[in-house]
Amino acid sequence: xxxxxxxxxxxxxxxxxxxxxxxxxxxxxxxxxxxxxxxxxxxxxxxxxxxxxxxxxxxxxxxxxxxxxxxxxxxxxxxxxxxxxxxxxxxxxxxxxxxxxxxxxxxxxxxxxxxxxxxxxxxxxxxxxxxxxxxxxxxxxxxxxxxxxxxxxxxxxxxxxxxxxxxxxxxxxxxxxxxxxxxxxxxxxxxxxxxxxxxxxxxxxxxxxxxxxxxxxxxxxxxxxxxxxxxxxxxxxxxxxxxxxxxxxxxxxxxxxxxxxxxxxxxxxxxxxxxxxxxxxxxxxxxxxxxxxxxxxxxxxxxxxxxxxxxxxxxxxxxxxxxxxxxxxxxxxxxxxxxxxxxxxxxxxxxxxxxxxxxxxxxxxxxxxxxxxxxxxxxxxxxxxxxxxxxxxxxxxxxxxxxxxxxxxxxxxxxxxxxxxxxxxxxxxxxxxxxxxxxxxxxxxxxxxxxxx
Numbered sequence: 001x002x003x004x005x006x007x008x009x010x011x012x013x014x015x016x017x018x019x020x021x022x023x024x025x026x027x028x029x030x031x032x033x034x035x036x037x038x039x040x041x042x043x044x045x046x047x048x049x050x051x052x053x054x055x056x057x058x059x060x061x062x063x064x065x066x067x068x069x070x071x072x073x074x075x076x077x078x079x080x081x082x083x084x085x086x087x088x089x090x091x092x093x094x095x096x097x098x099x100x101x102x103x104x105x106x107x108x109x110x111x112x113x114x115x116x117x118x119x120x121x122x123x124x125x126x127x128x129x130x131x132x133x134x135x136x137x138x139x140x141x142x143x144x145x146x147x148x149x150x151x152x153x154x155x156x157x158x159x160x161x162x163x164x165x166x167x168x169x170x171x172x173x174x175x176x177x178x179x180x181x182x183x184x185x186x187x188x189x190x191x192x193x194x195x196x197x198x199x200x201x202x203x204x205x206x207x208x209x210x211x212x213x214x215x216x217x218x219x220x221x222x223x224x225x226x227x228x229x230x231x232x233x234x235x236x237x238x239x240x241x242x243x244x245x246x247x248x249x250x251x252x253x254x255x256x257x258x259x260x261x262x263x264x265x266x267x268x269x270x271x272x273x274x275x276x277x278x279x280x281x282x283x284x285x286x287x288x289x290x291x292x293x294x295x296x297x298x299x300x301x302x303x304x305x306x307x308x309x310x311x312x313x314x315x316x317x318x319x320x321x322x323x324x325x326x327x328x329x330x331x332x333x334x335x336x337x338x339x340x341x342x343x344x345x346x347x348x349x350x351x352x353x354x355x356x357x358x359x360x361x362x363x364x365x366x367x368x369x370x371x372x373x374x375x376x377x378x379x380x381x382x383x384x385x386x387x388x389x390x391x392x393x394x395x396x397x398x399x400x401x402x403x404x405x406x407x408x409x410x411x412x413x414x415x416x417x418x419x420x421x422x423x424x425x426x427x428x429x430x431x432x433x434x435x436x437x438x439x440x441x442x443x444x445x446x447x448x449x450x451x452x453x
Contacts, residue, residue, distance in 0.1 A: 003347040009319035013434075022154055023317040029150075030311040032260020033361065040252075050253055051365035053246045054302035058292060064207040064240045065283065071210030072281055075272040080282045085115035088284045092117060092199075092232060093124055095280055099230050101126070101196035105188075107214065107221040108132040109201030110148050110305060111234045111284060113327055129191045131220035133184055140167045146321025148328060149258045149307035154320060188220075198224030200270070202235035203304070204250060205281075208243040211271045212281060215254060215264040222268055231279045233270065237288045238301040250304055253363035258306035291339050297371050300335045302364040309358035309368055315351045324348050331358040331368040338375050346384040349375050388428075410444040 013019050037043045057064055069079045082088035096104065104126060112118065118128045118139075130139040134152035138145055140163055145151030152160075161175035170183045200221045202212040212233050214221040225231045241247050255261045273279035291301050310316045310330030321329040326337030326345045334352060337345035349372060358368040379385040399406050416424065417439055425432040 003350050004325050005319070005323050005347045005351045008323035009315075009351075012320040012323055013318070018156075019318060019320075021156075022320060025153060026311045026317045029260055030308070030361070033257055033308060033311065036256035036260055036262065040256075046249055046253055047363055047365055049249050050304075050363055051302065053241065053249060054364050057240060057242060057246075058238065058298065058301050061237060061240070061292065064242060065237060068205050068207040068210060068240050069281075069283065071208070073210075075210050076279070077210065077272060078278070078280045080280060082282055082284045082286070084286050085117075085284075088115050088234070088282055088286065089117050089120040091282055092234075093121060093126070095230070095232060096121070096126055096197055099196060099278075101230065103127040103129065103191070103195045104197040104199055104232075105129045105131050105191050105195040105224045105228065106199035107201065107216060107224050108135050108151070109199070109234050110145075110328065111201055111236050111286075112199070113145065115234075115284070115286065117234075129188070129195065131188055131191070131218075131224055132216070133181065133218060133220075136184060136188065137163065144322070144327060146329065147307055147310055148305055188223075192223050192227045195224075195228045197230040197232060198228040199232045199234065200224060202233055202239050202281075203254065204247055205235050205240045206242075206244060206247055207240055209271060211269045213247060213251075214268045214270065215251070215266070216268070217259075217261075217265045219266050222266060225268075225270060226274070229277045231270065231273060231277065233279070233281045234284060235281060236284050236286070238303075250363075254304055254306050257308040257361065257363045287340060294339065296374050297335060297339055299366050300332065300339060300371065302366045303332050303336075303362075304364055305332075306363055308361045308363065309366075312357045312361050314353055314355060314357070319351065324351065331372065332366070335368060335371045335375070342375070342378070343382060343384075346375075346379060346382060349379065350386075388430075407446065410446060413440040413444070414442050416440055 040046065069081075072079050080091050082091055102125060104121070106112065106128060108130070121128050130136045132151070134150060135145065137152040137155060137160055141155075146154050157175050157177050157180065160180055161170070161173075164170040164180055164183050165172055168183050168187050170180065174180075200212070200214050203215045204213040205211070206213065212235060216222075241250065251263065251267060255264045270279065288301060292298050307330075309332050310321075313330050316330040323329070324333055324337070325347050326333050326340065328336055331352065334345075334348045337348055352369065352372045354369050354373060356369045359365070359370070362368060380390070399409060416437075424437055429437075431437070
């Protein structure tokens, strides 16, 4: 039985050249991450510290959120709480309407993607302009991000060039990246100057000071907050960290893991509104409290959204972000999707080889593959287990429970090497659709071991 993921992945792989380019591109980012990691003797100590800080903060979240909100309000920031996506979107709309805003520029925020804020606001006549270059490209294409850090990296410069010719009236046939970036910058400059509000996400919220911290390479968060008089920050509850010492640990890990850089070009702290302006922070739950209460999967909240698990994942690299049914792809997306709705997003659970590479690169040591394995154990009880795999498992149990039958099967297994391809490679053999079957040895290991003894 093919899953939605496997069917979409098959479509992605039809363009073998682009699929190979996608694989190589993300592996190059993984390689840069490894270079950065090897450059710090204390790398594993940083990861362990980050994991412990997250564990401590998540298990004391009520205390740190109250401290964060209290300090933010002392700084003159207006703090809102939203229990779900509906309340978050309604809060944003109410703030914009209060200020008569019809256009809002925003920097990248996966939380607003999670809450589907853009289409919600647009139906009420609010023009929402993405200012991160990758997000802007995606928005102009009427598409969705395929990666949480590099949302448009799967799109070639030629494709961007054609898009800009159509949408931004750029010079036909000029696909030079520097020129295309210039075109985007000139287009966005007008948006910054005419917007009534700016929105940012929050990579971190510092409880001890009430700061929100936003890490970018383009400075678009600073532009979104320095020109409009109204700044709205969207922050998931799990983004709070205790203090600057904790922040320093994550700041050293985030960019090294995400893009292979020592640091982001801009690490911006927003503590209060500038003179004559107004700042709002919306703290969003949207299921995070339920995740904390989940004894087997709470560690997903330790994620700092660096994307390293996607860059290393052999399935993500070879199937693309759009093959996943949840809006966040890759290993962390599999787990977050199941936590969101384990009946709706089970198709993604098969998109994992359990190689554990994601665990090894995660800066906060989230046990991603272990959680995916646990989700697989639930598939049968959810009525989502593959019937073919269930039948095969029962057959293997019979085989392994009867040694004489197992030995007989081993003795005759080499006959499969000479079977016609039509018998070995057909719709019943999913492995054979993308791989050559292994060649059985003439002598089994059991026979070889007996002879050696």
